[in-house]
Amino acid sequence: MILSIESSCDDSAISITEIETNKLLFHKKISQELEHSVYGGVVPELAARLHAEALPKILQECEPYFKDLKAVAVTSTPGLAVTLVEGVTMAKAIAVALNIPIIGVNHLVGHIYSLFIEKDTIFPLTVLLVSGGHTQVMEVKSLTDIKTVAKSMDDSFGESFDKVAKMIGLGYPGGPLIQELAKDGDRKKHNFTIPLSQSPLIAFSYSGLKNAVRLAVQKADGDETQYKDIAASFEHIATAHLTQKLKKYFKKVRPKTFAIVGGASANLYLRSQIQELLKPHGASLLLSELKYCSDNAAMIGRVAVEMYKQGMFSSIEELDISPRSQL
Numbered sequence: 001m002i003l004s005i006e007s008s009c010d011d012s013a014i015s016i017t018e019i020e021t022n023k024l025l026f027h028k029k030i031s032q033e034l035e036h037s038v039y040g041g042v043v044p045e046l047a048a049r050l051h052a053e054a055l056p057k058i059l060q061e062c063e064p065y066f067k068d069l070k071a072v073a074v075t076s077t078p079g080l081a082v083t084l085v086e087g088v089t090m091a092k093a094i095a096v097a098l099n100i101p102i103i104g105v106n107h108l109v110g111h112i113y114s115l116f117i118e119k120d121t122i123f124p125l126t127v128l129l130v131s132g133g134h135t136q137v138m139e140v141k142s143l144t145d146i147k148t149v150a151k152s153m154d155d156s157f158g159e160s161f162d163k164v165a166k167m168i169g170l171g172y173p174g175g176p177l178i179q180e181l182a183k184d185g186d187r188k189k190h191n192f193t194i195p196l197s198q199s200p201l202i203a204f205s206y207s208g209l210k211n212a213v214r215l216a217v218q219k220a221d222g223d224e225t226q227y228k229d230i231a232a233s234f235e236h237i238a239t240a241h242l243t244q245k246l247k248k249y250f251k252k253v254r255p256k257t258f259a260i261v262g263g264a265s266a267n268l269y270l271r272s273q274i275q276e277l278l279k280p281h282g283a284s285l286l287l288s289e290l291k292y293c294s295d296n297a298a299m300i301g302r303v304a305v306e307m308y309k310q311g312m313f314s315s316i317e318e319l320d321i322s323p324r325s326q327l
């Protein structure tokens, strides 16, 4: 079995995965959403302190598995430096204490493998990763053959939901809150400009849309009905930007199997719009189970099993955090 730790942002999570079968034997996650909600976003130092409390608590529950552990895995990149350190330090302590190898996992690869928890892998895949930190399209052929073909030039899709929610005073994380508010709103009410719609670039940008929404929020001045329309129009344009660029990309590379992963892949409107986009191509859509869309350690464990089988270990002395590495 492999014990895997995730602490790259505001979720403390540990999993135990059986190597032979991919079976998830244990998974527990303690989220810090409530604690960060008052600030409208993640406060890194607070997150680190909360990980230092939560991770040992979860680890205690894993004690019965200690004697069967063959490796310990941990998210080492990318993420918040002060929170990654919490997980990596704990993983190193476990590796030394139990005399087992350590595996450093890339969080983004983890999101891709959230599709395959307790399942076999399916490759090749075109993957759209939409999370709080990333918005990118990747061509994935295997664990070690992942190419990013388009990414955001500024804010991410999820982050733009967080920021709009903060403007309206809804709390954090903004994705589910905006989705809920948008349900009763008019998607066509605000004609926000679709980012980069005149540009031939296949890339994403959310900072301009965010600023346009800010003006509309200021105008609405506390009016609930207007907020609903703003949320609905924003969700529509944010999604239209993704589908417009994907449509362009599909003209170059026809999708066969397409997947959406990351916390924001839970967005129902996005899911339905991508489904529509794939229809004429006859391509299938893969999604993670809702509970594994946002950060978790089950996905880290799933990658770790593959890395273990391929002997992709790190040395305890050399494994270091890398807050900004990309794929």
Ligand code: KG4
Pocket (backbone or CB within 6 Å): 009, 130, 131, 132, 133, 134, 157, 158, 159, 161, 162, 173, 174, 175, 176, 179, 262, 263, 264, 265, 266, 267, 268, 293, 294, 295
């Ligand atoms: O993958 P994740 O848990 O953390 C990162 O790796 O960043 O993604 C969190 C992000 C947050 O920005 C959150 O607002 C967004 O995913 N999110 C959503 C929805 N649920 C979560 N965005 C849009 N619609 C949702 N339903």
Ligand code: ZN
Pocket (backbone or CB within 6 Å): 107, 111, 131, 132, 262, 263, 294, 295
């Ligand atoms: Zn994530």
